[in-house]
Amino acid sequence: MSDGQPRPTNDAQIVVTGLSKQYRNVRAVNNLSFTVEPGRVTGFLGPNGAGKTTTLRMLLNLVTPTTGQATIGGRRYPDLADPLRHVGAVLEASSAHKGRTGINHLRVICAAAGLPRQRADEALAMVGLTPAAKRKFKGYSLGMKQRLGIAAAMLGDPRVLILDEPANGLDPEGIRWMRGFLKGLAAEGRTVLVSSHLLSEMQLLADDVVIIAAGQLVRQGPVDQVIGSMAQGVRVRVRTPQAEALTRALADGPGTVETDEQGILLIAGVDAPTVGRAALAAGVELHELTTERPDLERVFLELTAGKAGIR
Numbered sequence: 001m002s003d004g005q006p007r008p009t010n011d012a013q014i015v016v017t018g019l020s021k022q023y024r025n026v027r028a029v030n031n032l033s034f035t036v037e038p039g040r041v042t043g044f045l046g047p048n049g050a051g052k053t054t055t056l057r058m059l060l061n062l063v064t065p066t067t068g069q070a071t072i073g074g075r076r077y078p079d080l081a082d083p084l085r086h087v088g089a090v091l092e093a094s095s096a097h098k099g100r101t102g103i104n105h106l107r108v109i110c111a112a113a114g115l116p117r118q119r120a121d122e123a124l125a126m127v128g129l130t131p132a133a134k135r136k137f138k139g140y141s142l143g144m145k146q147r148l149g150i151a152a153a154m155l156g157d158p159r160v161l162i163l164d165e166p167a168n169g170l171d172p173e174g175i176r177w178m179r180g181f182l183k184g185l186a187a188e189g190r191t192v193l194v195s196s197h198l199l200s201e202m203q204l205l206a207d208d209v210v211i212i213a214a215g216q217l218v219r220q221g222p223v224d225q226v227i228g229s230m231a232q233g234v235r236v237r238v239r240t241p242q243a244e245a246l247t248r249a250l251a252d253g254p255g256t257v258e259t260d261e262q263g264i265l266l267i268a269g270v271d272a273p274t275v276g277r278a279a280l281a282a283g284v285e286l287h288e289l290t291t292e293r294p295d296l297e298r299v300f301l302e303l304t305a306g307k308a309g310i311r
């Protein structure tokens with residue numbers, strides 16, 4: 001980076017306090033408070049319409065809050081001394097003049113922002129677009145446009161990155177690249193706040209999560225802690241043609257047995273060997289016996305169940 005490695009400092013901390021946004025009929029964001037720490041990737045999650053984009057836009061002063069405030073390093077975005085060098089943001093796939101090349105698009109931004117011209121080349125290289133530098137924007141794929149948007153956000157070498165659904169349009173290789181890239185930025189001490197609805201990807205990417213539903217905070221904390229906090233912990237998953245017999249065999253034990261819509265037994269409170277022994281003793285034939293740990297997707301669905309995202 002041009003001016004040395006950023007270190008985790010409080011000027012890269014995001015603090016959202018009692019933030020609300022009322023549109024005519026919809027309370028898009030409702031008394032929302034959370035913090036986002038430097039040196040970590042924070043996943044911002046919520047069902048469609050939960051208020052993620054509105055929150056990110058309020059952080060960047062693109063939408064005025066009805067009440068509350070959002071600060072970056074203790075200041076509201078419009079009060080930052082040098083916002084482009086402080087905060088980089090990608091809110092939607094990059095738009096650029098169709099006939100302009102990728103490198104020229106970035107050079108135009110550099111010129112407008114008073115940044116050195118070579119930052120355009122550096123940022124393009126950072127996102128792996130150097131081979132397409134001289135191709136026109138109209139020929140870029142959606143994934144390439146996403147990368148160009150990230151390159152534009154990186155021009156000012158910002159300490160804080162805010163990205164709305166950056167994996168949209170990326171192929172599996174692109175998603176893997178994005179994960180490494182964002183983790184690398186956090187490892188340099190930057191703050192990385194990224195909204196996504198790809199929960200399995202978030203489990204691989206994020207250190208912390210902020211989960212919202214219907215405009216309100218549902219849970220925030222380190223991913224492992226949020227997953228570990230769920231009442232429904234480890235379950236044993238069993239496929240058997242003799243489900244009733246196995247359920248009877250387990251009835252006197254400490255486990256609780258549920259049957260899902262495909263007839264698979266989900267057993268909580270006992271481990272897989274215990275279930276296996278009970279099956280053997282009862283002469284029950286097993287086709288599958290696996291230990292199922294809670295993942296972010298299950299936790300998310302449990303936490304947001306019944307809280308309509310679309311209002």
Ligand SMILES: Nc1ncnc2c1ncn2[C@@H]1O[C@H](COP(=O)(O)OP(=O)(O)OP(=O)(O)O)[C@@H](O)[C@H]1O
Pocket residue numbers: 023024026027028046047048049050051052053054055197310311
């Ligand atoms: N400019 C606006 N005028 C009126 N209502 C709006 C406006 N922007 C957003 N909303 C409403 O506010 C709510 C939250 O929308 P928002 O786009 O912030 O959610 P989101 O979590 O980003 O959703 P998604 O995952 O679908 O992108 C929705 O009900 C939406 O219809």
